[in-house]
Amino acid sequence: MSFTFPLPLPLPLAIAAVAIPYVLWRVFGNFFIRSPFDNIPGPPSSSWFAGNLLKLVDHDAWSYTDDLIQTYGPVAKLHSLLGARWLHVYDPRALHAIFVKDQEKEIFTRDPLAVTGAGILLGPGLLATAGAAHRKQRRMLQPVFSVAHLRNMAPTFYGIAKKLRTAIESRVRDGPQKLDVVSWMGRTALEIIGQSGLGYSFDPLVANAKDEYTEAVKSFIPTIVEIEFMRVVIPFIGYLGPAWFRRWLLNLIPQKSVQRMKYIVDTMYERSKEIFEAKKALIESGDDAMLHQVGEGRDVMSILLRENMRASEEDKLDDEQLLSQMSTFIMAGMDTTSNAMSRVLHLLALNPGIQEKLRSELANARETYGDEIPFDDLMALPYLDAICRETLRLHAPATLVFRTANVDTVLPLMEPVRGVDGTLTSEIAVPKGSQVVANLRAVNTYKAIWGEDAHEWKPERWLNPLPRSLEEARVPGIYSHLMTFVNGSYSCIGFKFSQLEMKTVLYVLVSSFKFELSDTQIHWNFSGVVYPATSKDSAKPEMWMNVSLAP
Template sequence: MAFSFPLPLAVAPFVIVYVLWLVFRNFFIRSAFDNVPGPPSSSWLAGNILKLLDHDAWAYTDDLIQTYGPVAKLHSFLGARWLHVYDPRALHAIFVKDQEKDVFTREPLTTTGANILLGPGLLATAGAVHKKQRRMLQPVFSVAHLRNMTPTFYDITRKLRIAIESRVRGGPQKIDMVSWMGRTALEIIGQSGLGHSFDPLVADTKDEYTEAIKSFIPTAVEIEFMRLVLPFVDYLGPAWFRRWLVTLMPQKSVQRMKHIVDMMYEWSKEIFEAKKALIESGDNAMLHQVGEGRDVMSILLRANMSAAEEDKLEDEELLAQMSTFIMAGMDTTSNAMSRVLHLLAENPDVQDKLRSELVNARETYGEDIPFDDLMALPYLDAICRETLRLHAPVTLTPRVANVDTVLPLMEPVRGVDGTLLSEIAVPKGSILFVNLRAVNTYKAVWGEDALEWKPERWLNPLPRSVEEARIPGIYSHVMTFINGSHSCIGFKFSQLEMKTVLYVLVSSFKFELSDTKIHWNFAGVTYPATSKGSVKPEMWLNVSLAP
């Protein structure tokens, strides 16, 4: 995609020299990955990467997996060679074994981009700063805290049930469920995470803030070309000047992202300042607020105020956590819940069986099933696990090697020269694309039915090959929430949210496919739309009262 970016004249010569150096190094100097098999480059400028980041990259990634196996060479921008990896032993080295030494970390351009869009929160920091933030945040995502927050989850999902019930009481209606899932997820993260109510879940009109956040990931994919500029961001002058440069860019996607980021920042800042003032005025004031001061941000602010000076987080870091909570917590979980509803609509027998379990549980435990009993419902748990295995919301995650190292392999691969490779040398600075969906559906681990959605697989002992593979995920032998210092800190929060919403919805309503097509777009977070490449998330289902 062509674009114009008015770099200061003083920087332009360095950019030209840098690009020429990259071209020379990548095209004329041999790479350690040259003996690793992989697809041929599609373009000297972008290699294979644009195919991998396409909104409809499912067929391309499936071919990459089936043709080249658990490790393959990719061609990236200006001839750079990257690795596509999903070998379980290699992933253990990347996410667990070498984490303390920071041998592999998030790719710098990814963290730079996150910092620009969200601020210096968990998604934008590394090393000691990231570890300090995570230590401060960890207690508020504990099971003990989630038990206390469960009533809030139920209060919100009951409002969702009432809203949908009012629309289908007269008969089945076609409803955009991804919109309602987004609004519900935002209200849950708002009340439980920030102590703020965004949406009463009653109006039928679109909420601008929710729509903006749902468009964040699709828009981020559209402006992937901006990665070429990220290495030079620090040389483009102060933030106000860089912002002015962005306003000059003609791309609609860039201006749309600017609007989304501005909206998220202003909302976060307003909530943050109000909450900080309340806490400073005394805890009694919090009792009259949403969540009564038990939300993540209230607890975090109080903990930060009482922490030792060396452990304190700056206000800008705390503010960035809010935007990070909203974006990461809303989009991934709401899309995962939408995926479950889509699958249940496609599999009515599974939906009926789940509804039977949920109705029986409601008769046993009452309207609000206690946390531990809800989490233990076997078929609901199996459906959530299987959906998160087969349809991980985040499909690819990049990592960079900070030192020269070696990746061990569970199964040797045959090199271009015909030799068997049981390990691969990874030079410092190398980029690895870890395919989470591929390892979650690796037939050598999960069996020949690995690509089938079969919740029943979790009701029986898993194949011995799953245990032997030792997939290094923090959740259920899958890499959906990854592992190590950058694992998803809110994965238990996400599980509770999914199960609470599904319990209330599926026990109350029946979901069927409508006449509107549902296309799941490949993106940083996969999302449903009515067509390939649409940046507007939509998922229309026919909804009626449960029989």
């Protein structure tokens, strides 16, 4: 008997015979693979394609995440794109393992999609790097956010806050006026980060003039929410050819929000490049020239450029990395802090007794120190500090943080979890590549450690001893037992900067004006950075309040 062997397949067909099953397995394999997360209780999938993801990132996801927290507790399984399983976590011990333990080994790192997305939108700055590259950048940046440098920046903060006061006074001098407070907070935050961060003035705060760059920055986060669907494309961007070809493909997408984001990124890049080149030329011309510029050479970027020039070749950052830090400073420092300040003013309007008590403390300080209270005395004002801490506890500007396991690992738990099969487990196996969703708001309001009033805004809690259960839980935050600024290698490098900014602006504003609710609704949108709008159907940042001179 003889056998006839078929002729070899043509090369394209042979490649297809191998590639198509591989692609199908990569796309649909999650539906057939068992995961250690499958024994963890969690909500059912809402869609075979998107799982629970669309509900989790919806701009009105408050009720969904609240139900997730209340129904399933500190650990739950979520369904993501194409059958992938994620872990939703706010157990303090698990968070310690994710954010703090073995930082150098980077067992958990930033979500690769988020890193890639930040790189596309902002360039290779601090938000778009991981591992050794991230450590190198952070090592260079860390000294410029020290308390010593913040003390030098304080006069700049006060100067801008007083310009804001003058602008508002001119509008309310003849009686209460309805103002878009979040717009004023955004303009102020941009000017503070501009002058003290970049040594550049974006907004004189004296008129309602619209600046192209300012409008682009303010639209960044709301537009990101609108193009969340682009997450599906991000893993494949590297395979779409050179940058010019990807740009050509981007121009073909008819979605208005995508084209708006392209315009925002282009606008931010061009202005950042203009500022960077001018700043670099000034630095090279000598310090005398800097004394006549905004910030007088004490801004973060000037210090960073000088330090970079002195650094060894091994530690130096290239121009592209330095340029990217500028957009990163703006995006990381503007919306988060401006929306946090807006939230404080909203809460003070909801609680007029607390507003009056704060104003009394600020008035006493003003009698002693005048318009510019020294840095250490400002930071030590007890009621102002309590209000800031309580607001950042209950209303963290960023609600969810995503991390990816780089190796197979195990998460320990403070409280055992009962699995779907009825067994109790005090640790969870996490396979390499798994996505973990850390819920910062949930751990900041976890009743088991904060007490039954954890969901109430009570600044007085910070004027009394904190619950012993909180001390015992050892929440791994870098600020006041809170996860608001997270911890570890990827913690918020500018959290002290934001504290000084909040307190300076509130010191000047609340001592001068009274803030009350208006007839326009205030709805806080669930987003990468939570922001206010006039309804849950609006993506435009707005917060209209009645403002009058303080009694």
